Amino acid sequence: xxxxxxxxxxxxxxxxxxxxxxxxxxxxxxxxxxxxxxxxxxxxxxxxxxxxxxxxxxxxxxxxxxxxxxxxxxxxxxxxxxxxxxxxxxxxxxxxxxxxxxxxxxxxxxxxxxxxxxxxxxxxxxxxxxxxxxxxxxxxxxxxxxxxxxxxxxxxxxxxxxxxxxxxxxxxxxxxxxxxxxxxxxxxxxxxxxxxxxxxxxxxxxxxxxxxxxxxxxxxxxxxxxxxxxxxxxxxxxxxxxxxxxxxxxxxxxxxxxxxxxxxxxxxxxxxxxxxxxxxxxxxxxxxxxxxxxxxxxxxxxxxxxxxxxxxxxxxxxxxxxxxxxxxxxxxxxxxxxxxxxxxxxxxxxxxxxxxxxxxxxxxxxxxxxxxxxxxxxxxxxxxxxxxxxxxxxxxxxxxxxxxxxxxxxxxxxxxxxxxxxxxxxxxxxxxxxxxxxxxxxxxxxxxxxxxxxxxxxxxxxxxxxxxxxxxxxxxxxxxxxxxxxxxxxxxxxxxxxxxxxxxxxxxxxxxxxxxxxxxxxxxxxxxxxxxxxxxxxxxxxxxxxxxxxxxxxxxxxxxxxxxxxxxxxxxxxxxxxxxxxxxxxxxxxxxxxxxxxxxxxxxxxxxxxxxxxxxxxxxxxxxxxxxxxxxxxxxxxxxxxxxxxxxxxxxxxxxxxxx
Amino acid sequence: xxxxxxxxxxxxxxxxxxxxxxxxxxxxxxxxxxxxxxxxxxxxxxxxxxxxxxxxxxxxxxxxxxxxxxxxxxxxxxxxxxxxxxxxxxxxxxxxxxxxxxxxxxxxxxxxxxxxxxxxxxxxxxxxxxxxxxxxxxxxxxxxxxxxxxxxxxxxxxxxxxx
Numbered sequence: 001x002x003x004x005x006x007x008x009x010x011x012x013x014x015x016x017x018x019x020x021x022x023x024x025x026x027x028x029x030x031x032x033x034x035x036x037x038x039x040x041x042x043x044x045x046x047x048x049x050x051x052x053x054x055x056x057x058x059x060x061x062x063x064x065x066x067x068x069x070x071x072x073x074x075x076x077x078x079x080x081x082x083x084x085x086x087x088x089x090x091x092x093x094x095x096x097x098x099x100x101x102x103x104x105x106x107x108x109x110x111x112x113x114x115x116x117x118x119x120x121x122x123x124x125x126x127x128x129x130x131x132x133x134x135x136x137x138x139x140x141x142x143x144x145x146x147x148x149x150x151x152x153x154x155x156x157x158x159x160x161x162x163x164x165x166x167x168x169x170x171x172x173x174x175x176x177x178x179x180x181x182x183x184x185x186x187x188x189x190x191x192x193x194x195x196x197x198x199x200x201x202x203x204x205x206x207x208x209x210x211x212x213x214x215x216x217x218x219x220x221x222x223x224x225x226x227x228x229x230x231x232x233x234x235x236x237x238x239x240x241x242x243x244x245x246x247x248x249x250x251x252x253x254x255x256x257x258x259x260x261x262x263x264x265x266x267x268x269x270x271x272x273x274x275x276x277x278x279x280x281x282x283x284x285x286x287x288x289x290x291x292x293x294x295x296x297x298x299x300x301x302x303x304x305x306x307x308x309x310x311x312x313x314x315x316x317x318x319x320x321x322x323x324x325x326x327x328x329x330x331x332x333x334x335x336x337x338x339x340x341x342x343x344x345x346x347x348x349x350x351x352x353x354x355x356x357x358x359x360x361x362x363x364x365x366x367x368x369x370x371x372x373x374x375x376x377x378x379x380x381x382x383x384x385x386x387x388x389x390x391x392x393x394x395x396x397x398x399x400x401x402x403x404x405x406x407x408x409x410x411x412x413x414x415x416x417x418x419x420x421x422x423x424x425x426x427x428x429x430x431x432x433x434x435x436x437x438x439x440x441x442x443x444x445x446x447x448x449x450x451x452x453x454x455x456x457x458x459x460x461x462x463x464x465x466x467x468x469x470x471x472x473x474x475x476x477x478x479x480x481x482x483x484x485x486x487x488x489x490x491x492x493x494x495x496x497x498x499x500x501x502x503x504x505x506x507x508x509x510x511x512x513x514x515x516x517x518x519x520x521x522x523x524x525x526x527x528x529x530x531x532x533x534x535x536x537x538x539x540x541x542x543x544x545x546x547x548x549x550x551x552x553x554x555x556x557x558x559x560x561x562x563x564x565x566x567x568x569x570x571x572x573x574x575x576x577x578x579x580x581x582x583x584x585x586x587x588x589x590x591x592x593x594x595x596x597x598x599x600x601x602x603x604x605x606x607x608x609x610x611x612x613x614x615x616x617x618x619x620x621x622x623x624x625x626x627x628x629x630x631x632x633x634x635x636x637x638x639x640x641x642x643x644x645x646x647x648x649x650x651x652x653x654x655x656x657x658x659x660x
Numbered sequence: 661x662x663x664x665x666x667x668x669x670x671x672x673x674x675x676x677x678x679x680x681x682x683x684x685x686x687x688x689x690x691x692x693x694x695x696x697x698x699x700x701x702x703x704x705x706x707x708x709x710x711x712x713x714x715x716x717x718x719x720x721x722x723x724x725x726x727x728x729x730x731x732x733x734x735x736x737x738x739x740x741x742x743x744x745x746x747x748x749x750x751x752x753x754x755x756x757x758x759x760x761x762x763x764x765x766x767x768x769x770x771x772x773x774x775x776x777x778x779x780x781x782x783x784x785x786x787x788x789x790x791x792x793x794x795x796x797x798x799x800x801x802x803x804x805x806x807x808x809x810x811x812x813x814x815x816x817x818x819x820x821x822x823x
Contacts, residue, residue: 234753343666344666344670344673352670352673353673356673356674356677360677360678360681381695381696382695382714383694383696383714384693384694384696385692385693386692386694388688388691388692389688389689389692389693392684392687392688392692393684393685396684397681397684521730521749522730523730581753583753602751610730610750
């Protein structure tokens with residue numbers, strides 16, 4: 001009954017989306033407010049029905065109703081409740097349902113909070129949202145229905161892939177989808193602007209917060225996914241340049257560019273056409289990511305199932321939306337009025353440079369992701385493009401970007417003074433150089449580039465601090481004035497500083513981890529001691545334990561440093577009987593920003609166990625960086641300008657009248 | 661600065677960055693891509709020792725030997741040829757005899773493939789896609805490869821066994 005209700009709700013949502021696809025557009029043509037307002041009700045009703053459908057699937061999973069194929073294939077009655085819930089999106093069908101639920105959520109939010117948008121703009125935006133939604137509802141209903149029943153229900157389910165039975169699954173996919181799908185809003189706004197043939201600063205003011213929300217979630221989602229891979233896969237890697245990871249990185253790069261270009265458009269009314277194009281590209285890359293992951297053209301831990309019809313269907317959606325939106329762009333973009341003038345050395349110029357480097361870096365990642373696929377199809381040989389490729393191509397571009405980052409926020413709008421900014425950044429530059437010298441003198445081994453890269457990270461952080469110090473007049477003005485200025489500074493300025501500093505923090509973490517990571521792999525017997533990076537790890541013993549749906553072998557390590565006992569670490573190896581597979585649960589010991597990492601291998605015939613022990617210096621900075629960036633994004637989002645700055649209906653009318 | 665000059669500056673800058681990126685990519689492509697081969701392809705093409713590539717195939721049943729200090733040797737076969745592989749380290753959780761594997765490394769002077777990475781990436785049927793495709797292409801694909809894990813696990817994994 002619940003399955004059928006969920007299925008039916010999804011069909012109703014499709015019907016609503018189809019109405020929402022056409023009626024508001026016709027309404028905008030006829031300038032009929034009643035027809036345009038239909039979009040608002042349908043968007044909210046869609047959210048209601050998709051939400052009901054999603055809750056139905058969650059209920060089925062929680063109740064372990066194995067007469068539903070999706071539950072049977074991905075659940076088990078002994079599975080802990082949290083994984084019964086997260087398992088809903090731990091498979092292809094369920095994750096697509098999550099995808100459309102989040103799409104409906106964003107549509108609903110625009111409908112609910114878009115009262116101060118011009119009526120026709122809102123109608124168009126919601127119509128475009130409905131086009132996307134309709135395509136994906138059809139995709140789910142035709143190729144990936146999660147509510148299919150099995151004729152002879154089995155008694156027990158096949159359990160969820162053990163690697164996915166982790167708290168990471170509760171956080172990573174929803175966050176990532178909130179990011180991916182959140183970019184659909186800026187896409188819809190871009191298409192709506194092209195359809196209306198009109199675009200102004202108010203448009204950018206609307207697009208920016210939505211982009212920012214999506215960007216924050218995407219940043220956190222990627223970081224979370226990386227940390228999950230780090231502790232779950234058992235060999236301490238945190239980024240693999242896997243096509244699926246690239247699929248999330250590309251919208252992030254394009255979205256970051258979009259955030260910055262929307263800023264120019266909002267403040268200076270320039271770069272309009274480019275901002276529109278970026279909005280389209282960012283969401284296109286999100287769609288491409290969905291295609292890469294869901295079609296099975298690539299092998300990865302994320303590719304749940306391979307079904308050719310699904311791939312073809314998503315490819316069709318991809319071509320339709322990317323092709324359609326780009327043709328519309330090509331046809332309409334020239335009609336948009338050009339914006340304000342600026343000199344190349346200016347805040348705008350710096351933001352253009354940022355956009356250039358980000359989009360080119362994004363293109364490099366796109367090339368590296370698609371080149372092996374293209375070669376396989378065209379030249380019929382297989383190959384892989386991995387970290388060495390990106391280290392030689394992506395990394396240099398990012399170094400250029402990072403060198404420019406501290407300059408950007410300190411340049412004035414319209415015409416900047418590069419010499420003056422350089423003088424003010426002198427202290428930051430010196431800080432970077434001092435750190436390079438210290439790191440060079442103190443460390444042994446590793447690449448000669450490592451100290452330079454750390455110096456660059458310090459320069460970026462110090463640059464952000466300098467910018468804040470300059471703005472608040474720290475050390476230059478009396479303390480009271482500084483305090484007053486600190487309070488008066490817009491939160492978006494703080495947001496910029498935190499986000500940029502986060503970039504530097506992440507860079508330092510990445511360099512330290514890759515350069516000075518120490519690894520110890522051996523077989524150990526009880527009472528053996530392993531020495532890694534000054535820590536003594538003594539294997540106390542092995543014991544067997546029974547979990548809810550697995551058996552695990554736990555190894556107990558006593559960790560000490562210089563004779564002083566620190567902690568006990570208990571890595572384990574779990575074997576899941578239902579799937580006949582096992583997972584490695586690494587044990588982590590955090591010391592400041594560094595971590596000790598133990599994962600287990602197989603037990604040999606004579607009772608010894610293979611262990612992998614890593615000491616990863618400053619590894620946590622890799623994820624603290626993105627968290628700082630996201631925090632900066634949230635500060636910026638809470639800026640007064642974005643809360644109250646968007647035009648109120650009365651003022652909007654005044655402003656928009658001349659354009660009518 | 662006029663609008664035209666500004667536009668030229670921006671276009672010039674963009675072209676410079678694009679050219680730089682293109683140069684970087686071409687340079688990176690020259691020596692950082694890794695090709696995928698099966699034992700048969702290795703035998704046919706006479707891959708030079710020291711050249712890195714990815715080797716894919718099935719782990720020959722009965723060939724896995726564990727030496728001292730985590731050294732392991734096994735053979736990778738694709739129905740046409742076999743290639744001995746040496747690896748030192750912990751094998752991934754999903755490594756099994758008779759099932760698909762992808763290893764990255766290079767041949768040594770004696771024709772042994774020294775692997776530094778054994779990839780644990782498998783799809784749900786425990787067969788790396790690259791390996792399955794290569795086997796199918798060479799005509800060595802048997803349907804029971806996909807069915808095999810279904811028989812070894814309690815309830816099976818292949819979709820066909822379900823419905």
